[in-house]
Amino acid sequence: MGALAHRPKLYEQVADRLKDAIDAGTLRAGDRLPSVRQLSLRERVSISTVLQAYMHLESVGLIETRPQSGHYVRRRERPRLAEPLVTRPAPAATPVTVSALVAHVYRAMQDPRIVQLGGAWPSPELLPTRRLFRELNTLTRECQEKGLLYDPPPGCPELRLQLARRSLDWGGALSPDDFIITVGAAEAIHLCLLAVARPGDTIAIESPAYYGTLQAIESLGLRVLEIPCSPRHGMELDALEVAVERRRVAAVLVVPSFSNPVSSCMPEANRRRLVEMLEAKGIPLIEDDIYGDLHFGPERPRTCKSFDTTGNVLLCGSFSKTLAPGFRVGYAAPGRWRERLELLKFAHTVASPSLPPLAIARFLEEGGYDRHLRALRRALASQVERMADAVAEFFPEGTRVARPSGSSLLWVELPRQVDSLALHARALEAGISIAPGPIFSPRPDSYRHCIRLSCGHPWSPRLEGAMSTLGCLARSLS
Template sequence: MAQESLYMRLVGEWTAMMQRGVLQPGQKMPSVRKACEQYQVSPATILSAYRLLEERGLVEARPQSGFYVRAQTRLPLPHMRRQSGTVATGDEVLDNIELVLAAQQQPGYLDLSMASPRGSDFYPTSRLKSILGKLTREQPELATDYSYPPGSLALREQVARRALAWGVALTADDIVTTNGCTEALQLALRTVCKHGDTIGLESPTYFLLLPLLKSLGLKVIEIPTHPTTGLSLDALELLLSEGRLNAIVAMPTVHNPLGATMPLENKKRLAALVNEHQVPLIEDCPHADLFYGQLTPDAVKAFDRDGYVLLCGSFNKTLAPGFRTGWIAPGRYRRELTRLKFASSLSQPRLLEETLASYLQDGAYDQHLRFLRRHYQSQMSRLQDVVANYFPPGTRATSPTGGCVLWVELPGEADSLALSRAAYAEKMLLVPGALYSPRGRYRNCIRLSCCYPWSDAYERGLQRVAELAAGN
């Protein structure tokens, strides 16, 4: 077995032992020599495992002594509201979203909330630049040719190959490439809905869905969503049985903003429900490849019997946000969606699609994803520690299964809108919880992000937000 597989197996085994209490905080880990004898592996393998555990905040190295299990400071899960109601998207929420997006463009602001990784720490920029240059030299026509729907065949073949890791069997013909996941969502909604229809939406949800739904004239029913198991299927089943929904939008794998991943049995039940009631599910998975485990969980689409699940993904969070390349597997709606894509934006940038396809073909993506998952998991652990140690008593937070965002619930009658304004006055960008609900719920919540290089300025900013929250 490869060294990487060996040390990852050890990391998984020791992490599980810590979670079960077999390894207690303060307990010394086996010495490198003893661990080598016990597991019959090399010192390099043991050291690699210990270093990864250290990056994740699970062990600490003590000079001249060895590695010790760290005490984990974790907060209880948030209290999630359980109301549902049918409303049009509120203008107040949309106004606040516009303010947040405008603030992100301001120079000199410290961004603590947006899930928009920046810098070469997170992307294989050099490799993509090399491929782009080579393709431009050898196939200059790629810079001038249109890539009409359904998009680059080479890229669609790679997407289909990678979908197998999500338990989904697709061919290139099942896929349409798009301008990011946002266009995939828009095309899906325009394909399966008409003006005045009602959408079932997780609550809280990705806040940029709200202006999109508003622009399409769609109404929303907020469905309770648990911070570990995701969308409430009992609530959804009741709504479906009453015929109140025309479509559903959900993030079952690495939810934004909760970080939850729906258990496999729940995904099977969700697929069965939408097929039974013939109500389309738009499965939004932009963060799925950032799941912290070694294997990405199966998508709901893997259990889709009759094609009612439209699966959306992109490479914006993992490879190249500037390329704005996404994709959708629309199931039974493929023909209508492909025509709509042609009428909406005509084509894709062929040179960029071929660059991504070439990168995916050479096998480097899996190695890059392993690095990215470890990096985010380590940074998430540090972020959780800062929140636990500095935020006011009574603060609660999620325990994400992947990705880079943490949902934080402040105690009492805290007002995250006021908190975000106070942070903005000190040149810090903070997204209030009210933006993640059409009705402006979750006013005592904020979303934090760890998708930036960890720095003293970033940590000081988090501590300052904690001070502001304490005085809010």
């Protein structure tokens, strides 16, 4: 009788086998467990037995249930690291000279043998690649002549219509005629800078700032005025207001939604204040909204453009971070500079490729984009959390890490004695690419103890090993 009394029940046996797989690392934190039906077939037990097993594992904290998604291995709690401090860049405008350093770093991001923690693009595994190529193949058959002809500005009317419809989700209501199709967001920003500034002018930006933006400013002979940035709320508007009172600024360029590299998100009240402040001072606002669709919360942040009543905001975006980096499909809604931008676009590249914008327009029209975004946001949120956990586990004491509420980037502030350029060199020798802090500022000595990590690739043993190695290298430098 005693032996029978201690024999595990059937659901406990199923739960124990899953627990053993979790303890052995076969099932890792964040992994999705089989559906109830799949596990009942695999274990040859009833659905009610599987439900009991899952309820038991959830009660002891090993798994969690996500509504309309399934059961997942729960992450074991690690101490949360402090956030990076508010940045304090030098208050003077300065020329930009980052291109040589960026070129050196960027070459390493193109080597397929290297673990890519430096590039800011999503893994092809997370993108609807087959669906988009099917659309392209169909368009190649249907639109043979159109695919060979120029698509002059403003560009693909079908995509501009879809963008106008999506602008309702951004908090505003733009028309198809408000948009100009560009070769990625990079061209959109380049054209906007050309439209509002002349060589020698000063552009106010967040600090740290995306190195691609700094390169565009450098190529146009402009100067940069760095504005302090909070890792949580983005550009410090009080500091901006003081700065524009003291010196002439031709334009302000911001990434309000999940800035690159810090992934800060400007509160809605700040966005309204920013738009109203710059309109009152007659200073154009260039808004880079490339990460706006990658929010982890229930609602997409409103664009600054949605508060614009006078055409003073030049909105830029693209589908490079959500659908197809290689398609290079971007757009601008430049407000009162629209006619100027259309002329600049024609002078700059004459036209955008014809078929990729049309393929994306069809994907949006058929409703696939929103379904894809929901899955992509879930994946990126999980990957960001795993990377942050790995930083907490492997990196030296005193490390700080941002807490993004969107995008696929993680800004890490290492102890002051760790030189990120030295860490970059040693990481490359170990087969790992990172983005060192100095490429995100026009001043080469800025952010020497910071790095940006990409969370765009699904978690894997290879990625975990790379993070462990990177942490070891950082500890050796500290």
